[in-house]
Amino acid sequence: MNVSNKMGVYVQVPFCQTKCTYCNFHTGVFSRSLYAPYVEAVCREIRERRAMHGARVDTVYVGGGTPSLLEPADLARILAAIRERSGAEWEEATLEADPETITAEKASAWRSAGVNRISMGVQSFDDTELRAAGRMHRREDVYRAIGFLRGAGFDNVSMDLIAGLAHQTQQSWKRSVDELIALRPEHVSVYLLEVDEGSRLGKEILKGGQRYNAAEVPSDDEMADFYERACETLARAGYEHYEISNWALPARSSKHNLKYWRREAYLGFGAGAHSFNGAKRWSNLHDPAAYTAAIRSGGAAIEQEEAVTRAQALDEEFFLGLRELAGIDLARIEREYGASMDARVTKLIGSGLLERDGDRIRLNAERLTISNEAFVELMG
Ligand code: SF4
Numbered sequence: 001m002n003v004s005n006k007m008g009v010y011v012q013v014p015f016c017q018t019k020c021t022y023c024n025f026h027t028g029v030f031s032r033s034l035y036a037p038y039v040e041a042v043c044r045e046i047r048e049r050r051a052m053h054g055a056r057v058d059t060v061y062v063g064g065g066t067p068s069l070l071e072p073a074d075l076a077r078i079l080a081a082i083r084e085r086s087g088a089e090w091e092e093a094t095l096e097a098d099p100e101t102i103t104a105e106k107a108s109a110w111r112s113a114g115v116n117r118i119s120m121g122v123q124s125f126d127d128t129e130l131r132a133a134g135r136m137h138r139r140e141d142v143y144r145a146i147g148f149l150r151g152a153g154f155d156n157v158s159m160d161l162i163a164g165l166a167h168q169t170q171q172s173w174k175r176s177v178d179e180l181i182a183l184r185p186e187h188v189s190v191y192l193l194e195v196d197e198g199s200r201l202g203k204e205i206l207k208g209g210q211r212y213n214a215a216e217v218p219s220d221d222e223m224a225d226f227y228e229r230a231c232e233t234l235a236r237a238g239y240e241h242y243e244i245s246n247w248a249l250p251a252r253s254s255k256h257n258l259k260y261w262r263r264e265a266y267l268g269f270g271a272g273a274h275s276f277n278g279a280k281r282w283s284n285l286h287d288p289a290a291y292t293a294a295i296r297s298g299g300a301a302i303e304q305e306e307a308v309t310r311a312q313a314l315d316e317e318f319f320l321g322l323r324e325l326a327g328i329d330l331a332r333i334e335r336e337y338g339a340s341m342d343a344r345v346t347k348l349i350g351s352g353l354l355e356r357d358g359d360r361i362r363l364n365a366e367r368l369t370i371s372n373e374a375f376v377e378l379m380g
Helices: 032-046 072-086 106-112 127-132 140-149 170-183 200-206 211-216 220-235 253-259 290-297 312-321 330-337 342-348 373-377
Strands: 007-011 055-065 090-099 117-123 157-163 187-190 240-243 246-248 266-269 274-276 281-285 302-307 354-357 360-363
Touching: 007 032, 007 072, 007 253, 032 072, 032 266, 032 281, 032 290, 055 072, 072 106, 072 373, 090 253, 106 140, 117 140, 117 354, 127 211, 140 170, 157 170, 157 220, 170 211, 170 220, 187 220, 200 211, 266 281, 312 330, 342 354, 342 360
Parallel strands: 007 055, 007 266, 055 090, 090 117, 117 157, 157 187
Antiparallel strands: 187 246, 240 246, 266 274, 274 281, 281 302, 354 360
16 A cells, blocks of 8 residues: 555445436435434444544545435534544545535535535536436536535536437537536546446446437447547646546646545445555445444444455556556555566556556556456456
């Protein structure tokens, strides 16, 4: 693990108003009556986790799901529990928010509670695409929401887009990227639609069906093309491409997410949340009701725990570290792991995936759209 005595905290809020067709997260539509006991359980888990006592928490990330559905007072309770245990004030506290859930009142309550960064799930500026994806918001909601956020004083806002939504065309994609840039968010994420068994849409595409507008989903080549166009347009607009899926204006990269790629420590709270302390990774029960019941009864909510072997840690240095476009420092890795990386690096450079610059290796900028699978295979 890279040496750092600071720690990130992730809080999972798995509640959504509806299930988007492409969603492959462990989230769902639950009765609102579960929200308050769930928040209570999260606060208790934070207070009782020994590793939190006196920890120097410099980043907080409240994700989901749709955490902006929570009552602001509930969110404030969670943040207060973190502050109470860790003492120090964080540098960055991000809240994921869906456009239709953002109001002027909520935005100002979030700021008062200590949130200083919002990650907004925009996905597209095209209502046909949003409707087909099962999203609750429409283009107009994004404009309204950014007004409320700026009005409340948020000067660090991230917006997500998805390349590959049903009905997306070259023109509609260009419009979405242009409209997003015109709003000048400090940070941008572009994700490619994931087609797998984990989502309703993914299953339908895999079996060649028509439901959920599956037949209208762009081809892999079109998606790759959308991504490349976004790379060019964002670069021209002054955004630095710092991670495969992420761009930022100067000094606005996500401090919390950098911890994942740099293998720094973080503690996760809530249903399905993951934690990492350098030596092991563990995760909580995924079902929110089961998680809440386990914490309430005074037990731990851990579902899975795995020690990270030296070989796994070394693999992670590559497949996590190389997500950052600045690449990884081979000299540091060779020093920390006491092994020569020559054979592995020669293979990766030979594949055309990587380029070398002194002690640094990084992904070849021309090959960023290659699938994760090909990447992982080459890591072996
Ligand atoms: S994509 Fe986001 S908002 Fe939609 S169901 Fe999944 S977690 Fe919820």
